[in-house]
Amino acid sequence: MTSSTFQGSESGGNAHASTSHGGGTLRKWIQFLFILVSALVIFIPGLYHYGIIDPSDGLYAEGAREMLERSDWITPSSNYKPFYEKPILIYWMIMAFYQLFEVHEFYARLPVALCGVASAVALLILVRPFLGARASMFSALALLSTPIFVTVGRVAITDVPLTLFMMLGALCLFSRCFGAHWISLAVAYCSLGLALLLKGPVPVAMVAIILLIYLAWTRPKGTEAWHQWWWRKALLLHPLLGTAVMLSIAAPWYIAEGIATKGAFFQEFFINQNFGRAMGTVNHQNPFWFYIPIYLGGFFPWSVVTLFSIRRYFSLVKQRWLPTRRANLELFSIIWLVFALGIFTILKTKLATYILPIAPPLAILSGSLLDRVIRHRKSNLLSWALLAFILIVMPLLAIAAPAICFKLAIDFSGLYMIVGFGFFIWCFLVIATVAAFRKKLEASITAIACACAFACGTFVPTALQYHYIRSDRPLFELLRRVVKDKAQVALYMRDSPAVNFYLRRPIKEIKTLLDYKMYVEAGKKPHYLLVTSDVMEQMKEPPAMWTLLDKRSKWHLFEVDP
Incomplete structure (x- = not known):
């Protein structure tokens, strides 16, 4: 069985993709530009409208700033001390933008946002040979309208770049199984090398396991033995060459860091962080x-x-040998999504952003589903569902909006802006409903996908801005007083990279009585102390010699000089 036979009865599926999907060159370029512009509009504007959001946003923004200040491109730092919890790539990305432009929150977030843009464009391009032009565009729009993906893509953390590199690795290797050009191998292994440099070996292992499960699950029909087919497909991916490429990208820094830290990085990162998070011996433990x-x-x-489409997904899993490229990509996406969700559920250490790499397979399944609705002409169900949504759900949301804004301390200008955004979304949905009733399903579903993307592109930046105003800007305002009073300042029983970022200096972190005594006795007066509300609750009552100077949100500013 040759590689062309592995593609099964693709001609029917591909002919459908190229004809009914209007797969001409002009349409492809229009879709490419549409997704590119949409992604830029969703991810870039407003990155400068809010300051550092602690802790993770500040961790990498400040760590990169400290490294640049020290001209150290090898060892990450936090509060001017070596920080071994993450590899180097995210710091290099941010440092490069600092070096090109200036140290600013916008440039700390810009490389991550651009990775979000690249993810949508790459998804459009990579799934088009399997799903066709229309479904691939819906998949890209689904990714751009995933709230958690857009949110995380607008802060300076590792998860969106990781999702991009894992997606490129997984989809390019999958494409190679269907006879894609050898360039797909180069892109795959270079991307996985960058993932290794960004987050360590776990994402590389996950991509390898997902692909192996897919190859082991799909069973060829014909005379060729299963193990021969499987072995031939594995060799087609050139795993040894791929390993060499990945190591050539990542190993030089790991070796340099190991030498520079005398092995301390390997102990902390590989043993304490990777193994410790899997066993639940570090923080962020959450229920199953x-x-x-x-x-x-x-x-x-x-x-x-x-x-x-849950019944269809079970059917794909049961068939095992699938005749079309579309069905094979859907099966691969199901395995990707279920495996990633399952493995992160099993691990004791859990954070919301850990499951972000399931966004691409979910977007692929969503895009394929929307395309099937159009091809199967399911207009009645869609039209009545849309009508119910705009007549029942949207009015309820409009009624609840003032109460939500009051709860979140959003002023009237913010309320008016949210209502305005909601009105535009309502208009999109009205257009979609009218189109559905008129049997114009492609126009209807395109309007729905655009409405979802518009919602993410407007509400997510607004939510981040108001989160900053409520939770993190109060700290910035207290730091302005610290600078004005020319005071020393320390953090009590916690850390905050934002304090380092804004003051541009090391900050004393007081965790013991000895730390406190050394701080009060050192340096010029006055000595200020930043304490959060959760720490205040544990203390019951602050010491008598502490004088409360100001309180903003969860932050308390004390003067602690005797």
């Missing part, structure tokens, strides 16, 4: 059901939409 609300809410609406 932790990801259920994250999946349903953070990936809405696609986490719910794909439930309507």
Whole structure:
């Protein structure tokens, strides 16, 4: 069985993709530009409208600033001390933008946002040979309208770049199984090398396991023995060459860091962080059901939409040998999504952003589902569902909006802006409903996908801005007083990279009585102390010699001189 036979009866599926999907060169370029511009509009504007959001946003923004200040491109730092919890790539990305432009929150977030843009464009290009032009565009729009993906893509953390590199690695290797050009191998292994440099060996292992499960699960029909077919496909991926490429990208820094830290990095990162997080011996321990609300809410609406195809997904898994490229990509996406969700659910250490790499497979399944709705002409169900949504759900949201804004301390200008955004979304949905009733399903579903992307592109930046105003700007305002009073300042029983970022200096972190005594006795007066509300609750009552100077949100500013 040759590699062309592995593609099965692709001619029917591909002919459909190239004809009914209007797969001409002009349409492809229009779709490419549409997704590119949409992604830029969703990810870039407003990155400068809010300051550092602690802790993770500040951790990498400040760590890169400290490294640049020291002209050290090898060892990450936090509060001017070596920081071994993450490899170097995210710091290099941010440092490069600092070096090219200036140290600013916008440039700390820009490389991550550009990775979000690249993810949408790459998804469009990589799934088009399998799904066709229309479904690939819907997949890209689904990714751009995934709330958690857009949110995380607008702060300076590692998860969106990681998702990009894992997606490139997984989809390019999958494409190679279907006879894609050898360039797909180069892109795959270079991307996985960057993932190794960004987050360590776990993402590389995950991509390898997902691909192996797919190859082991799919069973060829014909005379060729299964193990011969499997072995031939594995060799087609040139794993030894790929390993050499990945190591050539990542190993030089790991070796340099190991030498520079005399092995301390390897002990902390590989043993304490990777193994410790798997065993739950480090922080962020959460119950097994932790990801259920994250999946349903953070990936809405696609986490719910794909439930309507659950029977099809079980059918794909049971068939094992699938005749079309589309079905094979769907099966691969199912394995990717289920494996990633399952493995992160099993691990004791859980954070909401850990499951972000399931965004691409969920977007692929969503795009394929939307395309099937058009091809199967399911207009009645869609039209009545849309009508119910705009007549029942949207008015309820409009009624609830003032109460939500009051709860979140959003002023009237913010309320008016949210209502305005909601009106535009309502207009999109009205257009989609009218088109559905008139049997114009492609126009209807395109309007729905655009409405979801517009919602993410407007509400997510607004939510981040108001989160900053409520939670993190109060700290910035207190630091302005510290600078004005020319005071020493320390953090009590916690850290905050934002303090280092804004003051541009090391900050004393007081965790013991000896730390406190040394701080009060050192340096010029006055000595200020920043304390959060949760620490205040544990203390019951602050010491009598502490004088409360100001309180903003969760932050208390004390003067602690005797």
